[in-house]
Amino acid sequence: MKPLVAIVGRPNVGKSTFFNRMIGERLAIVEDMPGTTRDRLYGDTDWNGRDFTLIDTGGLELGSGLPVGHVGLNGQPGDLMDHVMSQAQLAIDEADVIVFMVDARSGITAADEDVAQKLRHTKKPVIIAANKADNKDRRMDAVEFYALGLGEPIVISSIQGVGTGDLLDRIVEELPPASEMEDEEDEDVIRISIVGRPNVGKSSLLNAITGSQRSIVSNVPGTTRDAIDTSFEFEGKKIRLVDTAGIRRRGRIGAGVEKYSVLRSERALERSDVSILMLDATEGLAAQDTHIAGAIHESSKGVIVVVNKWDLAQEQRKAEREGIFAHPDDEINSADEYREILAEGLKFIPYAPILFASAKTGYHVKSILDAAVKIAEMRYLRVPTARLNEIVQDATRRHSPTVIRHKPLKIFYATQARVNPPTFVFFVNDTEAVHFSYERYLENRLREAFSFRGTAIRLQFRPRS
Ligand code: GDP
Numbered sequence: 001m002k003p004l005v006a007i008v009g010r011p012n013v014g015k016s017t018f019f020n021r022m023i024g025e026r027l028a029i030v031e032d033m034p035g036t037t038r039d040r041l042y043g044d045t046d047w048n049g050r051d052f053t054l055i056d057t058g059g060l061e062l063g064s065g066l067p068v069g070h071v072g073l074n075g076q077p078g079d080l081m082d083h084v085m086s087q088a089q090l091a092i093d094e095a096d097v098i099v100f101m102v103d104a105r106s107g108i109t110a111a112d113e114d115v116a117q118k119l120r121h122t123k124k125p126v127i128i129a130a131n132k133a134d135n136k137d138r139r140m141d142a143v144e145f146y147a148l149g150l151g152e153p154i155v156i157s158s159i160q161g162v163g164t165g166d167l168l169d170r171i172v173e174e175l176p177p178a179s180e181m182e183d184e185e186d187e188d189v190i191r192i193s194i195v196g197r198p199n200v201g202k203s204s205l206l207n208a209i210t211g212s213q214r215s216i217v218s219n220v221p222g223t224t225r226d227a228i229d230t231s232f233e234f235e236g237k238k239i240r241l242v243d244t245a246g247i248r249r250r251g252r253i254g255a256g257v258e259k260y261s262v263l264r265s266e267r268a269l270e271r272s273d274v275s276i277l278m279l280d281a282t283e284g285l286a287a288q289d290t291h292i293a294g295a296i297h298e299s300s301k302g303v304i305v306v307v308n309k310w311d312l313a314q315e316q317r318k319a320e321r322e323g324i325f326a327h328p329d330d331e332i333n334s335a336d337e338y339r340e341i342l343a344e345g346l347k348f349i350p351y352a353p354i355l356f357a358s359a360k361t362g363y364h365v366k367s368i369l370d371a372a373v374k375i376a377e378m379r380y381l382r383v384p385t386a387r388l389n390e391i392v393q394d395a396t397r398r399h400s401p402t403v404i405r406h407k408p409l410k411i412f413y414a415t416q417a418r419v420n421p422p423t424f425v426f427f428v429n430d431t432e433a434v435h436f437s438y439e440r441y442l443e444n445r446l447r448e449a450f451s452f453r454g455t456a457i458r459l460q461f462r463p464r465s
């Protein structure tokens, strides 16, 4: 779990230059997998042993009420200033630490004062970075930023890379304590996240679940400062819904928060064992859904696909049959059609069960919890080594490994290295000889043999030493 550090400030002070310096090289390593294209405005980094996620808010596209070119406060184009203030607000809402970047060459501008004014009202740590202090005189001048009332400015030159280490030191000092960020690895608690695009019905599902549970235990603080989890018991099992504050808040700020909300979903995802990926039955599958599914798969979590608003879809189908086309352009899919669409569009999570549900009427809400409990149990399944090796031997007998470059693969033995996610290590003669199609074959054999459903499983190959 990583804390979030947001860089805010008016345009051209050097936010993205700093960001690219910190993250640039790492971003080049983007995994070549469908649905995993990362947003380039945020990236993970580490300093002094602490990991955190850095966001360049300058690149976020935020909605603005003012027309382009409208000159607002401070002689800045109105929408631009609006934009900067929205970024600052988002940072206040979502980040753990805020870096307020200013330009040491231009000194304090009226726009800086406005942003500072807003930031002075937050309890979150704010660090001023006076950038473009490329020489001694500029470094001396930078003391003027004390006047913004946000403490000592850290003087940096992003272009030269001078002072950036001091800035990182300060950021790390202000991060929430590592102990606060660590999640307890409690086998008894099933941690569930609800993820999906805005308006698919996440908070309605949350209400349907919590409304039906009389045993709500507590609202427990999550690992980031403003995350609240909800805990309850369901048929004797302890369930923890992760970041319920985030689910309720979404959509509150309106357009432009998409990127933050995606990031927030990904963080909730990382903290959970099982993720409920919600879709809107009346809307079909969007690129964003595929992206989230990719992230779930990548982090090897349990997953249930919930096609929500099934009540509405049924109504619309009925209307269509009666010749009343509400939306003549988009036909509403039947359950079978949906299964086909999902099999194609979410093909990297073929193991996910699909449930058609309605958060509004409560249809299948209990089934969602039942499925989550079952999946969590599967994730803690321990397969006896002897049984595992019987399955592997049987698999290789039935279908011998593909020979790559004349090197036949030989599997000596396999063992389960860990649970949650179930992880299997195969000791082989040569790891290069493992063809991905054979890996998939082995995975499918293990799934069949041990009824793994609704969860990613990991296969690792090691040379036998
Ligand atoms: P942003 O709009 O805040 O993201 O600003 P950019 O990172 O795009 O930088 C705006 C301009 O300032 C670019 O031309 C950068 O090359 C320049 N710049 C950024 N950092 C420094 C610096 O430390 N020194 C100098 N002299 N120029 C800088």
Ligand code: GDP
Pocket (backbone or CB within 6 Å): 196, 197, 198, 199, 200, 201, 202, 203, 204, 205, 247, 250, 251, 308, 309, 310, 311, 312, 357, 358, 359, 360, 361
């Ligand atoms: P979120 O943005 O994903 O949290 O979505 P909300 O829970 O706020 O729901 C968005 C809208 O869809 C609201 O107007 C809900 O009342 C409506 N909605 C949610 N679930 C259902 C459902 O199962 N059936 C119907 N008909 N409407 C739903």
